Amino acid sequence: MKEIKEIGDVEKHYEVLNMFGEGGQGDLFVGRDRSSGQKVALKLQKARDLGPDSVFRSAGEHLRTEGKRMMGLTGIQAIPEVIAMGTHRRRQCLVMEFIEGRQLQNVLLAALPVKDAGTVAAIIGQLCEILAEVHDRNLVHCDLKSENVIVQPDGRLRLIDMGHAVVEGEETDWARGTRGWASPEQSDACPAGRLTRRADIYGLGCILLEMTVMRLPYGGQDERAEEGTPVLPADRLAALPPGFASLALRMVRWEAAERPADVREVFDQLRCYLPQLGSRRPSKPLSPDPTEYYRTHQPRL
Structure with a gap:
């Protein structure tokens, strides 16, 4: 290295x-x-x-x-x-x-909830592509949230802040991440072998819920999540876009083993919603527009 x-x-x-x-x-x-x-x-x-x-x-x-x-x-x-x-x-x-661009949380503030399926898929899809490379190097980011994602002027996403990252499977001696986005297994010291890339899939699912129904799972940042708490209030659960509902709920399952195995599996579920090469911009694009990446590049996964 x-x-x-x-x-x-x-x-x-x-x-x-x-x-x-x-x-x-x-x-x-x-x-x-x-x-x-x-x-x-x-x-x-x-x-x-x-x-x-x-x-x-x-x-x-x-x-x-x-x-x-x-x-x-x-x-x-x-x-x-x-x-x-x-x-x-x-x-x-x-x-x-230095990365020129805007934090994803600030890009989203003007548009929540995000109703365009291609935009949702472009954001989560790009993060899957980034995390696939991080996970291939045996690291878990552990602090996925819209604040730690930068949208460049050309729509390309960048992932910042490795302050909570760990080698996959290593023992940790303190809680990692940010309340609301951190997986249940990150909330305390974690025995060797228990903290895996599925923790990042949980954080990615939180971003997906944040974009589409403006809520984080299990009570969000209001209090520490507890097992048995409803994932979402009934009205927010009903508001989940049908195309993303099943995937989003799997990504934030309480037990890590019940989440998708890796980000490639998540990406495959999103593939049919990704903007096509050469396609037009959404009618109400975000600024900067994350769909531009897939409208000008072939997916890498």
């Missing part, structure tokens, strides 16, 4: 500009290469609070681990490239490719 480039003090190489995103694992800034003028994204460890120094050091090591995981995905075009690792005012910092 390619080694991450160590650059020491980030400010010697990159100008740190405006903050544009915030998460539990770090803050995102726009940066500029002082030599080339190239725009980059900087993921910066959270500033130290009043807690012990050991907690701050551990958070820095976690960010470094994320960088190494992302290096293991080098060559997957949909995953941002890691350029270097350094420090900025004692905080660990990842220097990454």
